[in-house]
Amino acid sequence: xxSLSTPLSPASRADALRRMGEEELxxxxxxxxxVGAGAALDAVTRGLKVGLVEARDWAAGTSSRSSKxxxxxxxxxxxxNFALVFExxxxxxxxxxxxxxxxxxxxxFLYPLQKPAFDRGYAGLGIGVxxxxxxxxxxPSHLRHHGKRKTYEDFPSAKPGALTGSITFYEGQVxxxxxxxMIARTAAHFGALVASSAxxxxxxxTAGRITGATVTDLEDGSQVxxxxxxxxxxxxxxxxxxxxxxxxRGQFRVRASKGIHLVVPRERISSRTGIITRxxxxxxxxxxxxxxxxxxxxxxxxxxxLAHPAASAADIDYVLTEVNRLLADPLTRDDVIGVYAGxxxxxxxxxxxxSKLSREHAVSSPAPGLTAVAGGKYTTYRIMALDAxxxxxxxxxxxxxxxxxxxxxxxxxxxYHALWNSRRLLAERTGLAQSWVEHLLNRYGSLLPELLDLxxxxxxxxxxxxxxxxxxxxxxxxxxxxxxxxxxxxxxxRRTRASIETWDRGTKAAEEVARLVAPVLGWDxxxxxxxxxxxVARVAAExxxxxxxxxxxxxxxxxxxxxxxxxxPS
Numbered sequence: 260x261x262s263l264s265t266p267l268s269p270a271s272r273a274d275a276l277r278r279m280g281e282e283e284l285x286x287x288x289x290x291x292x293x294v295g296a297g298a299a300l301d302a303v304t305r306g307l308k309v310g311l312v313e314a315r316d317w318a319a320g321t322s323s324r325s326s327k328x329x330x331x332x333x334x335x336x337x338x339x340n341f342a343l344v345f346e347x348x349x350x351x352x353x354x355x356x357x358x359x360x361x362x363x364x365x366x367x368f369l370y371p372l373q374k375p376a377f378d379r380g381y382a383g384l385g386i387g388v389x390x391x392x393x394x395x396x397x398x399p400s401h402l403r404h405h406g407k408r409k410t411y412e413d414f415p416s417a418k419p420g421a422l423t424g425s426i427t428f429y430e431g432q433v434x435x436x437x438x439x440x441m442i443a444r445t446a447a448h449f450g451a452l453v454a455s456s457a458x459x460x461x462x463x464x465t466a467g468r469i470t471g472a473t474v475t476d477l478e479d480g481s482q483v484x485x486x487x488x489x490x491x492x493x494x495x496x497x498x499x500x501x502x503x504x505x506x507x508r509g510q511f512r513v514r515a516s517k518g519i520h521l522v523v524p525r526e527r528i529s530s531r532t533g534i535i536t537r538x539x540x541x542x543x544x545x546x547x548x549x550x551x552x553x554x555x556x557x558x559x560x561x562x563x564x565l566a567h568p569a570a571s572a573a574d575i576d577y578v579l580t581e582v583n584r585l586l587a588d589p590l591t592r593d594d595v596i597g598v599y600a601g602x603x604x605x606x607x608x609x610x611x612x613x614s615k616l617s618r619e620h621a622v623s624s625p626a627p628g629l630t631a632v633a634g635g636k637y638t639t640y641r642i643m644a645l646d647a648x649x650x651x652x653x654x655x656x657x658x659x660x661x662x663x664x665x666x667x668x669x670x671x672x673x674x675y676h677a678l679w680n681s682r683r684l685l686a687e688r689t690g691l692a693q694s695w696v697e698h699l700l701n702r703y704g705s706l707l708p709e710l711l712d713l714x715x716x717x718x719x720x721x722x723x724x725x726x727x728x729x730x731x732x733x734x735x736x737x738x739x740x741x742x743x744x745x746x747x748x749x750x751x752x753r754r755t756r757a758s759i760e761t762w763d764r765g766t767k768a769a770e771e772v773a774r775l776v777a778p779v780l781g782w783d784x785x786x787x788x789x790x791x792x793x794x795v796a797r798v799a800a801e802x803x804x805x806x807x808x809x810x811x812x813x814x815x816x817x818x819x820x821x822x823x824x825x826x827x828p829s
Contacts, residue, residue, distance in 0.1 A: 263670070263705065263706050263708065263709055264444060264445070264448045264670040264671075264706065265444065265447045265448040266444075266740065266741035266742075267317075267440075267443065267444050267447060267453065267455075267741060267742055267743030268740055268741060268743075268779075269739075269745070269779070269780060269781070271447065271453075272453075272454045272455070272456075272743070272745075274452075275310070275447075275452035275453055275454045276452075276454050276457060276474070276476060276483050278452050279310045279312075279452050279454070279474065279483055279485045280483040280484060280485065282308065282486075283308075283486040283487065283488070284308050284309060284310045284452075284471075284485065284486065284487040284488065285302070285307040285308045285309065285487070285488050285489065285655060286298075286299075286302045286307050286308075286309050286310070286487060286488070286489050286490070286491060286648070286651055286655075287309075287310045287311075287312070287471065287472060287485055287487035287489070287490045287491070288302070288309065288310065288311045288312070288490075288491045288493055289312055289459050289472070289490060289491065289492050289493065289494055289501065290313065290492070290493040290494035290495060290497070291311060291312070291313025291314075291315075291316075291317045291318070291319075291439075291443060291453075291455055292313075292318060292320055292321055292322035292439060292493065292494075292495050293318065293322040293435070293438070293439045293442065293637060293640040294493045294495070294632060294635070294640050294643045294644055294647070295311060295313070295491075295493035295494070295644075296311065296317065296439050296440075296442035296443040296446060297442055297640045297641055297643070297644030297664070298311075298491050298493050298632070298643075298644040298647050298648055299311035299442075299443065299446040299451045299453065300442055300443075300445055300446040300449070300451070300644070300664060300667065301641075301644045301645055301647075301648045301662050301664050302451075302491075302648045302651070303446050303449045303450055303451040304449055304662075304663050304664060304667055305648065305652070305659050305660055305661075305662065305663070306659065306660070307652075307655075307659060308450075309446065309450070309451040309452065310451070310452045310453075310454075310485060310487065311443060311446060311451055311452070311453040311454070312453075312454050312455075312457040312458075312459060312472075312474055312485075313443075313454070313455040313456075313457065314456070314457065314458035314459070314477070314824075315455065315456065315566070315822075315824055316455050316456075316743070316744070316745070316746070316748070316749045316753060317436075317439055317440040317443050317455055317743055317753070318435065318436040318438075318439035318440060318753055319566075319749075319753070320495055320496065320497075320565075320566070320601070320602070321495050321496065321601050321602055321603065321604065322435055322436065322439045322495075322637065323435055323436035323439070323601070323752070323753050324435075324518075324520075324599050324600065324601025324602075325435045325518075325601060325637045326518075326520065326544055326546060326553070326555060326556060327432055327433055327434060327435050327546065327548070327553065328366075328430050328431060328432055328433070328544075328546070328637075328638075329347075329350065329351040329354050329355065329363055329430070329431030329432070329433055329637075329638045330347065330351065330430045330431065330638060331344040331345075331347040331348040331351065331638070343619060343639075346639055346642060347636065347638045347639050350638050350639050350640075350641060350642065351430075351431045351638060353641070353665060354431060354433065354638075355431045357666075357668060357672070358641075358664075358667070358668050358669055358672065359433070359438060359441065359668070359669045359671075359672055360672055360675055360676065360704075361671045361672055361675040361700065361701060361702075361703070361704025361705070362433055362434055362437055362438050362441065362669070362671075362701070362702075362704070363431050363432060363433040363438070364431070364432060364701075365429045365430070365431055365432075366429065366430055366431070366432040366533055366546070366547060367427055367428070367429050367531075367532040367533065368427065368428060368429070368430055368532055368533040368534065368535045369410070369413060369414055369425045369426070369427050369530070369531075369532045369533070369534050369535070370425060370426045370427070370428070370534075370535050370536065371410065371414070371417065371421075371422045371425050371534065371536055371585060372410075372422060372423050372424040372425055372426070373421060373422060373423060374423070402426065402427070402428045403426065403427045403428075404424065404425075404426055405424055405425045405426070405427065406424050407422065407423055407424055409424075409425075410422050410423075410424050410425040412531075413425070413427070413530065413531045413532060414529075414530045414531070414532070414534065415529040415530070416528045416529040416530060416585075416586055416587055416588065417585055417586070417587065418584075418585060418586060418587045419587060421584075421585065422585075427532060430533075432546070432548075434702070434756075435637060436752075436753040436754070436756075437702060437753075437754070438669075440742055440743060440753070440754070441669045441670060441671060442669060443743070444669075444670055444741075444742070444743070445667070445669045445670045448670055449667075453743075454474075454476075455743055455745060456476065456477040456478050456745055456824050457474050457475070457476055457477065457483075458474065458475045458477055459472045459473070459474055459475075459501070459504070460473050460474070460475045460482070461473040461504060462490070462504055462505050462629075463484065463486075464505075467626075467627060468626075468627040468628040469489075469490050469505065469626055469627065469628035469629040470486060470487065470488075470628060471484065471485045471486040471487045471490070472485050472487070472490060473485075477824045477825065478745065478824075487628075488628070488654070488655055489628055489629070489630065489651045489654050489655060490628060490629050490630070491629075491630045491631075491632065491647050491648070491651055492629060492630065492631040492632070493632050493644075493647060495513075495602075495604040495633065496513055496515045496565050496602045496603075496604045497565060498513045498604065498631055498632075498633045499512060499513055500565075501631075502625055502631065505625070505626055505629065510621075510623035510624075510625055510631075511606055511607070511621045511623060511631075511633065511634075512606075512607040513604045513605065513606065513607060513633045513634070514560065514604075514605050514606075514607040515560070515561045515562070515565065515568075515602040515603070515604065515605070516558055516559065516560060516561065516602065516603040516605050517557060517558075517559050517560075517561040517568050517570075517574075517600055517601070517602055517603075517810075518555060518556035518557050518558060518600070518601055518602075518603060519555055519556060519557050519570040519574045519575070519578065519598060519599065519600045519601075520553045520554060520555030520556055520578075520598070520599055520600075521553070521554045521555065521575065521578050521579070521595050521597075521598055522548075522551050522552070522553055522554075522595065522596045522597035522598065522599075522759045522760065523551065523552050523554060523590060523594045523595060523596060524550065524551060524552075524594070524596060525547070525549075525550045525551055525552060527552070527588075527590060527594050528545065528552055528586065528590075530545070532547075533545055533546050533547050534585070536585065538581045540558060541556070541557075541558050543555070543556075543578075543581050543582060544556065545582060549729070549760075550729070550760075551596065551760060554578055554582050554590075555578060556578070557574050557577060557578065558603075559574075559810075561602055561810065563810060563811070563814040564814055564817065564818050565602060566822065567817050567818060567822075568600040568601065568602050568814075568817075569600060569801070569804035569805070569807075569810070569813035569814050569816065569817035570598045570599070570600040570804065570805050570813065571804070571805070571807050571808060571809055571810055571812070571813035572805060572806055572807060572808055572813075573808060573809055574600070575592065575595065575598060575805060579591070579592070596759065596760065596761070596762055597758065597759025597760060597761075597764060598759070598801070598805055599759055604633050604634060604635075605634060606619065606620075606621055606633065606634040619634055619635065620632060620633065620634035620635030620639070620642075620643045620646070621633060621634050622643075622646045622647050622649075622650050623650075624650060624654075627654075628654065630647055630650045630651045630654075632644075632646065632647035632650075641664055641665075644664070645662040645664065648662065649661075649662070670704075670706060671703055671704030671705050671706045672704055672705070673705055674704075674705035675700065675704040675705050678700055678704070678705055678707060679697075679700055682696045682697055682700060685707075689711055689714070690721070691721060695721075695731065699731075699734075702734075703737075706741075709737065709741060710733050710734070710737050713733050713736055713737060713740075714733050719732065720732045720733035720736060721733065724757075724768050724771060724772065725767075725768070725771055726757070726761070726763070726765070726766075726767030726768025726769070726771055726772075727751075727755065727757035727760070727761055727765060727767075727768040727772075729755075729756075729757070729760055730755045730757065732771075732775060734754070734755060735750055735754075735755070735771075735772045735775045735776055736775050736776060736779060738750045738754035738755070738776070739776040739779040739780050740779045742754055744776065745780065746790060746793075746823050746824070747769060747772060747773050747776075747790040747791065747793070747794045747823075748793070748794055748797060748823055750772050750776065751765040751768065751769065751772060751794065752765070758798070763798075764798045764801070764802075765794070765798065766794070766795050766798055769790075769791045769794045769795065770787070770791050773787045773790045773791050774787060790823070793820075793821070793823040794823075796820040796821070797820045797823075799820070800816060800817050800818075800819050800820035801817060801820075803816040803817075803819070804816040804817040
């Protein structure tokens, strides 16, 4: 059957780079995180000719390492930032109900109370306001106050005597890496030229105006001169570095804040719901994720390698200490299956604590022909993208309309609910267990027939990966043929989550996956071996970094593994 949307394939990438070198773009977006991908989608659906380039993989940075929540932000209520909360709650509703219901869904959380009068009054008021503001916005408006007995029924792992009650409410959950990739794929579906492993290595100017960029293909070392009427810098924590390329400092600065999450088996904490609690410095999340819990996060300044932020032993111990304040059976390092660290691009301020820096975003025009956007939070990516494109079109010819992304579902969303209702029949028709059909629908939505076509041509693809049994073999092949994966790390860390959901962190699945994608990506045996060696070295470096006492030593250990995207010299 014909593809249900434009695939991100090796061929489409090559064609995009070729066309970017031949045609003048209206807008070139630099950065393939959620904001950059969102900006490309926003611009192309306004009728603009758009290019999107990403130096590594889609969502390789911050956008694959979040808490994976669409949420309004309880902490912002404490700052009385009602506008930001309301905006985020509106975006949560859009995501869960219209834009990507196949990727996002409501998840219930319990807020434990430890000081009977103060906690119930203080937290209850805040969460109550939050619930009222979010009423009808994508999740059930079911805030409930519970006494001690009900709290321990819902959260049996809680430390005896530590809790006096609880409050339960809902947030939205999303697979951030898949979501970002799907935004880029949706942009391509509407005509944007998109290419990963394509790094901007310089900008071109005409009479003092930015008129394009030099883009280096990190897969073969070749260069493409891209002409564009306007460039949007949406590179997150790299915004300042891009600004330096044009020879100056921008109108705002970005400061990187590191947040880490631990992955532990679901059976280690008995709780019916997720858990959100306060720490001395921030909020602590215990987030249900299939057969696992994601526990985080930290909020500390980071001024080292931006591409591969490292979680130190001190970071891990901090999170364990905080969550263990609630648990009867404390977690230890031996319970930790995986760890991931990401960097928030915060707008820099005078306060030395990153937890107090602004989560709001800013858009500026630091040079003619260039717009920069930074700050914000994952939930409000669409507004950030909209504002960046609004600024860009002011610089273009008149006639470009307003943003319409509020009404543009991502690929896989249309028809998802009908297929979900038919999942039993789909299971009977395909021979897949209903649980696998549900798994695939919640990752691919109405694109499911594309995977079923691959299975029909090779029935062995319906089998689970031997080294990562949470996923089917077809998902690895599809990642390379339709989802833009160019390297083994892309498949194991972002198209799937084998890198943090298996005790071996994906190393046992590495060769199997490499051989599955080899025909799609044109790898010979030597290339397969190189990819496996790169991935194993990456995992070893991460493990070593997580034993180091502080950021400096952890960073030194992590950067010891070479990046797979270096490309031969041009």
